[in-house]
Amino acid sequence: MPDNFQKKTLFVTTGAEAVENAVKIARAATGRSAVIAFSGGFHGRTFMGMALTGKVVPYKIGFGAMAGDVFHVPFPVELHGVSVDQSLAALKKLFAADVDPQRVAAIILEPVQGEGGFYPAPVAFMKALRELCDQHGILLIADEVQTGFARTGRMFAMDHHEVAADLTTMAKSLAGGFPLAAVTGRSEVMDAPGPGGLGGTYGGNPLGIAAAHAVLDVIADEDLCSRANQLGGRLKQRLESLREKVPETADIRGPGFMNAVEFNDRTTGLPSADFANKVRLTALDKGLILLTIQDEVFGEALDILETSMLEASTGK
Template sequence: MSNAAISARRTEAIARGVGVTTQVYVERAKNAELWDVEGRRYIDFAAGIAVVNTGHLHPRVVAAVNEQLTRFTHTCHQVVPYEHYVRLAERLNVLVPGDFAKKTVFVTTGAEAAENAVKIARAATGRSAVIAFAGGFHGRTFMTMSLTGKVAPYKTAFGPMMGEVYHAPFPVRLHGISVDMAFQALDKIFKADVDPSRVAAIIVEPVQGEGGFYEAPREFMTRLREICDRHGILLIADEIQTGFARTGKMFAMEHHGVAADLTTMAKGLGGGFPIAAVVGRAEVMDAPGPGGLGGTFGGSPVGIAAAHAVLDVIADESLCERAERLGARLKQRLSGLADRVPQIAEVRGPGFMNAVEFNLPGSATPNPDFANAVRVKALERGVILLTCGVYGNVIRFLSPITIEDDVFAEAMDVIESAIVESA
C-alpha cells in the first residue's frame, strides 16, 4: 500500500471540498510522532489542529476509553442520562473563568458549540444580532460560516450568509490596526448598521486561530467586556482552539483578567475523541427551554470518558507550565533567525500556541509562497506543519504539549533548516 495509490482512490471517492494539507496517509501514531502506510516517520506539529494536546494515544486517555467501551457506547443523554456527563459539566463549570454560577451543555463539534452559543445568547437576551471579527474562524455551518471573518475557502460559492451578523476589525499591531481603531470601527457599526440594543452577543477568539494566531491585547478584551456590560450584550469567548493548556493556561481568557458570559470549547477537550461544549452563566444557559439544546451524539459516553482523562493528564503532568516552557524555547529559536531570514515579520503567541509570519523582505506585503515553501521542506524532512492567516503567510506550531524533549529538539532543527534554506 502506498500514499500515492490511496491518494488516487481518494480523488475518486471523496468530495473535492474536503481539502487535505498533506498526502501522508497515517497508519499509526504515538504522542507527537506518526508513521504513514509506507512506514515513514513524521513529527506532528499539527496535532489534528490542536486536538491531541495530550498526544496521540495517551495511555490514560486510551485506558479511560477502553473502560467505557466495556460499559456502554451510546444511550443519548437526553433519553437515558449518565453520571460522568454530569461530573464533567461540574468540572468544567469550575475550570472556566468567571466568579459566578455556571452550567454546561455538551455537543459534538466546535461549530456546533458556536451555533449553540448564539442560540443561547438570542434566547437569553431576546435580541438577534451578533458581532464577530475580521480574521476570526468559528466553523463551516451557515451560522458559523457567517461569523467567520475569512472568505476563501470557507464562504466561496455558498450564497447569502445568515442575516444580522456584523464584522469589526480585530486589533493586530503588525498590520497597523490598533485597539482604538478596532473600537472606532465597532462604534461605527453601532451608528450605521445595528443599534447595540439589538445585539445579542459579541463572539471573539482570545487568540485568532485560522486567522493567524494573533493574540487579543488585554486592553482590547477589557474594553470589549465594558461595552458588553454597558449595552447588555453577552460576550462569547471562542476557546475551541485556545483551550486546554495550549496557551499556558487552561483557557486563554485567564490571560485577560475578564470573564466571558459564554465559552465554547471542543478540539483539545476529548484528546482525539469528538466532544464539544458551551459553558456559561447559569441564568443565561437556562434561557432555552427543555429540548431546545442537545443532540443525538452530544456528550457521547466515550467522548466524556476521554475528556475526564484529558483534564486529569493536564493537571497531573503540569501541561500548562510545560506549554509555557516549550513555547518560550520555540519563540527564542525562531526569533534568533531574524538576521538571516529577512522574510520573518514576527514570531508570536502565548504558551505553546505559536506562529511565525512571513512577508516579502523589507515589506509589509504578505508572502504566502515563502510560508508554503517552508511547510513543504519541513514535510519532506519529516515534520508536519500547518499554515494559516487570511493571506496564508503564517506558519502555526501546534505539536502535542506532551512532546518529548528530544523529539521537540529534532523538530526544531528541521524547522530551522527549512526556514533558512527557503530564504
C-alpha cells in the same frame, strides 16, 4: 472556567455545534438577534459558523447566502495597521451606521485567533469589549475551541485576561480526539432557552465524557500548562535567534505553545504566503510534521525548521 459566577454546561459534538448553540443561548437570554464577530475569526463550517467566520476563502466561497444579522468589524492587529482604538472605533461606527447596540445579542471572538493567524486579542481590547457589553447588555462569547485546555499556557486563553466571558465554547482538546464539545456559561443565561430548545443526538456521550475526564487528569498530573509555556519558550527563542539570518521574519508571537512566525516579502515588506509555503515545503521534504511531540523529537524539529527557514531565505 475563568471567574467564580455560577455556571452550567451543555455538551454537544463539534466546535461548530457549540458555537451555534452559544448564539441560540445568547439570543434566547437577551431577546435580541444580532451578533458581532471579527475579521479573520474562524467559528466553524456550518451556516451560522460560516456567517460568523471573518474570511471568505476557503470557508464561505461557493456556499450561497449566509445567515443574517451577523456583522463584522476589524480585529486589532498592530502588525497590520489596526490598533485597539481603531477596532473599537469601528465598533462604535457599526452601532451608529448599521445596528442598534440594543439589538445586539452577543459579541463573539477567539482570545487568540486560530485560522486567522494566531493573533492574540490584546488585554486592553478584551477589557474594553467587556465594558462595552456590560454597557449595552450584550453577552460576550469566547470561542476557545482552538485555544482551550493548556495550549496557551493557561487552562483557557481567557485566563490571560482580566475579564471573563459570559459564554465559552470548547471542543478539540476537550476529549483528546473524541467527538465532544461544550458551551459553558452563566447559569441564568444557560437556562434561558425553553425546554427542548437545546440538545443533540450524541451530546454528552459516555465515551466522550470519560475521555474528557482523562484529558483533565493528564493536564493536571503532567502540568501541561507549564509544559506549554516551556515548549513555546524554546520555539520562540529559536525563532528569535534567526531574525537576522532570515530577514523575511516579520513577527514571532503567541502565548504558551500557540505560536506563529509570520513572514514578509523582503522586497515589498508585505506578508508573503509564498515564502511561508516555501518554508513549509522545505521542512516537509526534511520530514517535519508536528502534532504531539516528545522533547528529543521537538529538538530535531527545531533544527529542521531552522534549516528550512535559512534555505528558503538564502536559496541554498
